[in-house]
Amino acid sequence: MKWRNLALLPLFAVIVLVQVLCSATDSIYYLTQLTMSAYYSLLIIGLCVLMGYAGQISMGHAGFFAIGGYLSAALTTRSLVAFQDHTLVRLLHAAGCLSAGQDIYGEPMLVVTPWAACVIAVLTAAVVALLLGIPVLKLKGHYLAMATLGFGIIIYRIVLASSYFGEADGISGVPGFTLLPGLSVNGEFSSRVENYYIAWGVLLLGMLLLRNLINSRAGRALRAIHGSIEAADAVGVDTARFKVYTFVLSAVFAALAGVLLTHYNGGIGPSEAGIMKSVRYVAIVAVGGMANLWGALIMGVVLNFLSLRGLFGSYDDAVFGLILILIMLFAPGGILTLRLGGLWERLRPKAKSGKEGAS
Amino acid sequence: MALLRLMQLGKRFGGLQAVNDVGFSLRQGVIKAVIGPNGAGKTTLFNLISGALAPTSGEIRFQGKTIQGLKPYRIAALGIARTFQNIKMFAGMTALENVMVGRHVQSGAGFVASMLRTPRSRREEVAIREKALELLDFLGIADCADIEATSLSFGQQRAVELARALALEPKLLLLDEPAAGLNIYETAEVGRLIARIRDLGVTILLVEHDMSLVMDISEEIVVLSFGEKIAEGLPAEIQNNPEVIKVYLGE
Incomplete structure (x- = not known):
């Protein structure tokens, strides 16, 4: 149990291997899409905890x-x-959250530093999630889906309508984010x-934190909410509070992914x-198997990577819609169960008959 | 002093008075049964005590404190645990994890401590696991610990639910038809188990249809019919009460 998080080591090995292979074969451009996929996956594993484990859908992440x-x-x-x-x-x-400079025309500029902006952005998302949650x-169910959908639409229309947020053009020229001296999030080739x-x-850090959560007191409480809200209440879980906390947590993951990307x-x-x-x-969490952090992570990276590489062309959104339909029809337990399906069937009866024989 | 005291308790659902002016009290350390024909308001009464429903009139006192209208999780935290007529397992979790959730009130790690796996939360986690295993062992289902709870047999699920309720270390345990769906041997086993739980110092209030079990283990009986209390007393008294016989067998 102590070494449970060693399961992350093979993933780490794969990450290094991919980078080495890409660098060696002169196909380093793949790393760009893999970087973006990793950020999207950060949102997706957060959403996985909310949807798959706590059983609360959000159509507005x-x-x-x-x-x-x-x-x-x-x-x-x-x-x-x-x-x-x-x-x-x-x-x-006065708090050192601003940096002065000049814009391209030589006019003086005063902007918020990336660190301060990151904190403000993530805190705002957390507060909005709390007030909304x-x-x-x-x-429950459809009604929650519709309410969160409504929230998503509001945010979309706000950024589209507000000149502060650049209307249809969005915002460009965002500077790099120096996390630590010498470690900067930016799109420079070098x-x-x-x-x-x-x-x-x-x-990986996000994955580690969420895996810890799932197998702990708080994580069990939110999984219990998914299992039976009455029974969770009856053992003393403040179900309303835990649902809201999980919602806020997943919003923080989403906002952080947004900041970094x-x-x-x-x-x-x-x-x-x-x-x-x-x-x-939502489709990717479903493809990953809902209550399956690994499934969410793998599918998040794979599907976003394929999408960013342009594999689905102009039919990008149509493909995700189709994936959602197919998964619901043929593999409601996620795509990983589909591939292991045959193997499971062969292993399961054996294990069961063994138990019966013993008792 | 009575552990639990119901006073003129009433619950109305629209035009239906499901529980009407019911009052009785429960002494510490006894097993008391609530019986009555279908629709007598027994489960509603349980839902009122556990906080799943709020009463429309009357008062519920637990250890001298008024508790009606409190949220269920608060009532659980005061030391009232319950089981359900149709078993409610936490799907997707093992039997052990189900019981571990029962330790919620007795532990305190929050989201942040859980994610960071702080030393304190780890120690707590070990204690939670130990206690849960101990309870599974007490109920004789320790070998089911790592099996997904919903794939266990009916009787085993009842045992898991009981272990989960006991994990709360309740002062009062509400059992809603603990023998429903069990055969006579399993029912007898449940009866012995309930007596053992009482011997641990837990006061028990149960709703049950199985008269052999009720007469066997309960020290006091309350009879409800159409939401009203029609009798209360020792098992022998209840068996000979003409009103009760009329309700059960007709005139």
């Missing part, structure tokens, strides 16, 4: 991704020079390998906030 991405993009690019006498801006300045998580490892490092891409556009993105994330 692209909204939290967009809150993270858009806020960090806007805060690090929109100059606050015009507001520099405002108390809030002064406070930020308290009322809507009282709903730091492609570095960024690949940053993204996968963050994803936006710095990596150097910008963000309204399609990241779109409903089809939320549907895609």
